[in-house]
Amino acid sequence: GQQLNQSPQSMFIQEGEDVSMNCTSSSIFNTWLWYKQEPGEGPVLLIALYKAGELTSNGRLTAQFGITRKDSFLNISASIPSDVGIYFCAGVDGGSGYALNFGKGTSLLVTP
Amino acid sequence: DGGITQSPKYLFRKEGQNVTLSCEQNLNHDAMYWYRQDPGQGLRLIYYSQIVNDFQKGDIAEGYSVSREKKESFPLTVTSAQKNPTAFYLCASRERGTDTQYFGPGTRLTVL
Numbered sequence A: 001g002q003q004l005n006q007s008p009q010s011m012f013i014q015e016g017e018d019v020s021m022n023c024t025s026s027s028i029f030n031t032w033l034w035y036k037q038e039p040g041e042g043p044v045l046l047i048a049l050y051k052a053g054e055l056t057s058n059g060r061l062t063a064q065f066g067i068t069r070k071d072s073f074l075n076i077s078a079s080i081p082s083d084v085g086i087y088f089c090a091g092v093d094g095g096s097g098y099a100l101n102f103g104k105g106t107s108l109l110v111t112p
Numbered sequence B: 001d002g003g004i005t006q007s008p009k010y011l012f013r014k015e016g017q018n019v020t021l022s023c024e025q026n027l028n029h030d031a032m033y034w035y036r037q038d039p040g041q042g043l044r045l046i047y048y049s050q051i052v053n054d055f056q057k058g059d060i061a062e063g064y065s066v067s068r069e070k071k072e073s074f075p076l077t078v079t080s081a082q083k084n085p086t087a088f089y090l091c092a093s094r095e096r097g098t099d100t101q102y103f104g105p106g107t108r109l110t111v112l
Helices: none
Strands: A005-007 A010-014 A019-024 A032-037 A044-049 A055-058 A061-065 A071-076 A085-093 A099-102 A106-111 B004-007 B010-013 B019-025 B031-037 B043-051 B054-057 B064-066 B076-078 B087-094 B101-103 B107-111
Touching: A010 A019, A019 A085, A032 A061, A032 A071, A044 A055, A044 A061, A044 A071, A044 B101, A071 A085, A099 B031, A099 B043, B004 B087, B010 B019, B019 B031, B019 B087, B019 B107, B043 B064, B076 B087
Parallel strands: A010 A106, B010 B107
Antiparallel strands: A005 A019, A019 A071, A032 A044, A032 A085, A055 A061, A061 A071, A085 A099, A085 A106, B004 B019, B019 B076, B031 B043, B031 B087, B043 B054, B064 B076, B087 B101, B087 B107
């Protein structure tokens, strides 16, 4: 598998601000997933994207499946302290048992 | 409640010892996966299994072994051949016909 390029590596923002992060790949994926991980815990699925150009929301989170199928974006609006964590993008590799290829994550810190 | 359980949460091992990490799911998912996470890194695939009694190597399988004797269980053995075993280990499962994986809470292995 490949490691995806995720940016920014970290973000330090104030409560109420909007956040944007993105993920790029050298390969095409048919599914993009976004996860959030808190310290010492397993990743929790936030949003799944299945179609190029798709825009999907989950509360204050919005994610988009890039039209080239090689990138994806996650936006968080009006951030709150409980948004703190590491956000990972993952592309699904159908050729390897649908294993996930992950980015290195974006660490988000939110100050009240 | 349906979900994925991993035990133990923390595990300490002396160099040269084999150790087995448990992963159980009651979601009736066919596919199960093991990933390794190192600090500041994304998750990397160790092994996966799409059906009972069958499993495949992932990107970093050297020094690890698995079995899949029951649909619900996918234990991972970290052998003494794994040169740098200290890491956070995550198990995941996937329902047939879908792309999304759901993760357990993880096991942190420390080699002393």
